[in-house]
Amino acid sequence: MKKNYMEIKFKAIGINEMFARTVVAAFCLQYDPSLEEINDIKTAVSEAVTNAVVHAYPNGDGEVCLRVEAENNSVKIIVSDKGIGIKDMEKAREPFYTTKPNEERSGMGFTIMESFMDELKLSKNGDKGLQVEMTKVFGSSAQTPEIC
Amino acid sequence: MKLKSRLYNGTMYVLLCGELDEHSATHIREEMDKAFSSGIFKQIIIDLSELEFMDSTGVGVLIGRYKKMKERGIPIYICNPSTHAEKIFKMTGLYELMPKII
Numbered sequence: 028m029k030k031n032y033m034e035i036k037f038k039a040i041g042i043n044e045m046f047a048r049t050v051v052a053a054f055c056l057q058y059d060p061s062l063e064e065i066n067d068i069k070t071a072v073s074e075a076v077t078n079a080v081v082h083a084y085p086n087g088d089g090e091v092c093l094r095v096e097a098e099n100n101s102v103k104i105i106v107s108d109k110g111i112g113i114k115d116m117e118k119a120r121e122p123f124y125t126t127k128p129n130e131e132r133s134g135m136g137f138t139i140m141e142s143f144m145d146e147l148k149l150s151k152n153g154d155k156g157l158q159v160e161m162t163k164v165f166g167s168s169a170q171t172p173e174i175c
Numbered sequence: 176m177k178l179k180s181r182l183y184n185g186t187m188y189v190l191l192c193g194e195l196d197e198h199s200a201t202h203i204r205e206e207m208d209k210a211f212s213s214g215i216f217k218q219i220i221i222d223l224s225e226l227e228f229m230d231s232t233g234v235g236v237l238i239g240r241y242k243k244m245k246e247r248g249i250p251i252y253i254c255n256p257s258t259h260a261e262k263i264f265k266m267t268g269l270y271e272l273m274p275k276i277i
Contacts, residue, residue, distance in 0.1 A: 041198030048228075066259040073230040077197040131204070131239035135231040135267050142266060 028058050031097040039080045039089040039108065047093055047106075048072040054095050055102055060165050067143035068104070068163055074136040075106035075159040082126070083110025083157065101145075101164040109156040116149045176203055180210035187216040192225040195233035204236050211244065219244060220276065224255035234267050241272045252276045 033054050037043045048069040055068055072093075079091045094105040113119045120141065125134035141147045146162040176199035179190040189210060195203060211219065221237070223229075241251055251273045256264060264270050 041196070044196050044198055045194060045228075063258070069228065070230050070259070070263070073196055073228075077230065077232060080197060131235040133231045133235040133238060133267060135234060139231050139263065139266065 028097055028099060031057075032095060034092070034094040036090055036092050039084050039091045039110075041077075041080055043091070044073055044076050044080065047076045047091070051093070051095055051104060054097075055163075058097060058100075058102070058165060060163075064163060064165055068102070071140045071143045071161055071163075072104060072106065074140050075104075075161070078136055078159070079106065079108040079110065079157070081132075082113075083108040085111065100166055101162055104144075104161045104163070105158060106161075107152040107156060107158040109152060112151060112155055112157050113149070120149070178203055178206040178210070180206075182214045182216055185215075185217045187211065187214065187219045188222065189219065190222045190225060192227075194228035195226060195236065196228065196230055197232045200232050200236050204239065207236075207240055208243070211240070211249075217249065219249060219251045220254055221251060221273070222254050223257065223260055226257065226260060229260050229263060231263070231267070234263060234269055237269060237273065 035050065037046065051072045052065050052069050055065060076091055083089055089108060089110055092107045096103045118124055120137045122138045123134040125132040137147070140159070140161055144161040145164045145167055148160040150158045152158040176193035176195060179192065181188045187210065189207065191203070193199065244251055253264070253273050253275045254277070256275065
C-alpha cells in the first residue's frame with residue numbers, strides 16, 4: 028500500500044471515544060482488512076482513548092491527538108495526550124492493574140491493546156503526558172496465538 | 176446504548192443494544208442496577224445479540240454487576256456474544272464468573 032496518514036485532535040471526553048474508533052476504522056478500510064482486524068483495531072483505539080479520557084486529565088480539561096500512518100501492509104496508530112502521564116509504565120501493563128479499583132475498572136486496557144495489536148509501545152509524550160503507539164499488520168491474524 | 180429487560184418465570188432477561196464503552200457505561204450500569212433491584216428472580220441472562228461493540232470498560236461493568244448479584248446468590252449467564260465479545264471474554268476470564276449458555 029502507498030504511504031498514507033491522517034491526524035486529528037479532539038477534546039478528551041467520553042463521547043469522542045466512538046468517534047475516534049469509527050474514524051480510524053474508516054481510514055483502515057481503504058486497505059481491505061478482515062472484519063476481525065477492524066474489530067481488533069477499533070477495540071485497541073477505544074482502550075487508548077478511554078485511558079486518556081479517564082486518567083490523563085484529572086481536572087477534566089484536555090486534548091487527545093490521534094494519528095494513523097499506513098505503509099506496506101500495516102498501520103501504526105498513535106494516541107497521545109498532554110496529561111499527567113503514567114509513573115510506572117511496566118506496572119500499568121500488567122493484567123487487572125488499575126489505579127481506580129473503586130470505579131469498576133477491569134484493568135485490562137493495555138492487555139487488550141497488546142493482545143489485539145501486533146506491537147504496543149508506551150512512552151512519554153514530550154516532557155509530560157502519554158503516547159501509545161500500536162501497530163497492526165494486516166494478514167497476520169493467522170499468527171496470532173489462540174486464546175483458550 | 177439501550178437496555179431492555181424482562182422478568183419471566185423466575186429469570187431476569189436483559190438485552191444490551193448498541194456500543195458499550197466508557198461513555199455509555201454509566202447509563203447502562205444504572206439501568207442494569209434498576210432492573211436487578213425490582214422483582215424476584217433466581218438467575219439473570221444477559222443477551223448480547225444486539226451488542227455492536229464492547230471494550231474493557233464493558234467488562235468492568237459486567238464484573239461490577241456480578242459482584243452485586245453474588246451477594247444475593249443470583250448467578251448471571253451470558254448468551255449470544257459476537258465473535259469479538261467472545262474474544263474479550265475469554266481473554267479477561269469473564270466466562271469463569273458468568274458462564275456462556277446457548
